[in-house]
Amino acid sequence: MQTQPPTLTAKGLKFQSIGPVDLAVAAGGCLALVGPSGAGKSLTLKMIADLVPHDGDCFIDGTAASSMPAPRWRSQVRYVSSEPGWWAPSVAGHFADPKTQADAMKRLFLDASLLSAAPDRLSTGERQRMAFLRAIEDRPKVLLLDEPTSALDPASVTAVEEIVRELMAAGAAIVLTSHDPEQVERLADEVLTLKKATEMAP
Numbered sequence: 001m002q003t004q005p006p007t008l009t010a011k012g013l014k015f016q017s018i019g020p021v022d023l024a025v026a027a028g029g030c031l032a033l034v035g036p037s038g039a040g041k042s043l044t045l046k047m048i049a050d051l052v053p054h055d056g057d058c059f060i061d062g063t064a065a066s067s068m069p070a071p072r073w074r075s076q077v078r079y080v081s082s083e084p085g086w087w088a089p090s091v092a093g094h095f096a097d098p099k100t101q102a103d104a105m106k107r108l109f110l111d112a113s114l115l116s117a118a119p120d121r122l123s124t125g126e127r128q129r130m131a132f133l134r135a136i137e138d139r140p141k142v143l144l145l146d147e148p149t150s151a152l153d154p155a156s157v158t159a160v161e162e163i164v165r166e167l168m169a170a171g172a173a174i175v176l177t178s179h180d181p182e183q184v185e186r187l188a189d190e191v192l193t194l195k196k197a198t199e200m201a202p
């Protein structure tokens with residue numbers, strides 16, 4: 001049960017047939033968005049991150065996203081896609097300070113040499129773990145994890161979940177999508193089920 005005021009609040013989020021979605025997550029909390037494929041889980045995370053046009057608004061510690069420039073909102077609210085994009089020639093080019101990643105990479109079974117590699121040379125699972133590390137480098141207040149371990153082996157899943165728990169303990173508010181009910185059980189303290197628009201028709 002959440003006893004402190006929420007870090008993240010979303011009210012009336014709506015994009016085409018998805019929503020309206022209301023939610024709230026406190027510091028240290030994890031809300032899981034679940035539901036069938038196509039129900040709008042990823043789009044809801046993208047609306048929260050202000051990456052797609054939408055109705056409704058989100059608030060961080062009571063301040064509306066609509067009241068601040070988008071870059072300021074996105075510096076606090078980070079969307080971690082299950083299919084991350086890469087823009088620099090090397091993996092290292094996506095970090096402010098790649099040297100600080102050595103310990104975390106070791107924990108996630110990632111060889112240090114991957115930093116100097118081109119992103120498209122990495123395996124899907126390596127890219128997913130590096131994108132996760134990239135997203136948490138500056139410890140955003142709100143982390144939106146979209147199927148964060150979909151391409152990972154069980155040991156790497158456990159290692160990523162350990163880091164997620166540490167971020168929560170340090171005060172991050174997490175919104176997670178996952179098709180793995182056991183992962184939802186392990187990480188989330190609240191669950192919000194989204195339905196496909198056709199299921200909601202009277």
Ligand SMILES: Nc1ncnc2c1ncn2[C@@H]1O[C@H](COP(=O)(O)OP(=O)(O)OP(=O)(O)O)[C@@H](O)[C@H]1O
Pocket residue numbers: 016018035036037038039040041042043044052
């Ligand atoms: N940018 C977009 N514009 C219009 N429709 C979109 C857009 N992105 C996704 N959709 C559609 O919205 C619906 C919800 O997509 P979304 O990716 O949020 O589903 P999801 O619940 O995350 O599914 P999955 O579990 O398969 O990842 C889908 O029918 C999808 O085709």
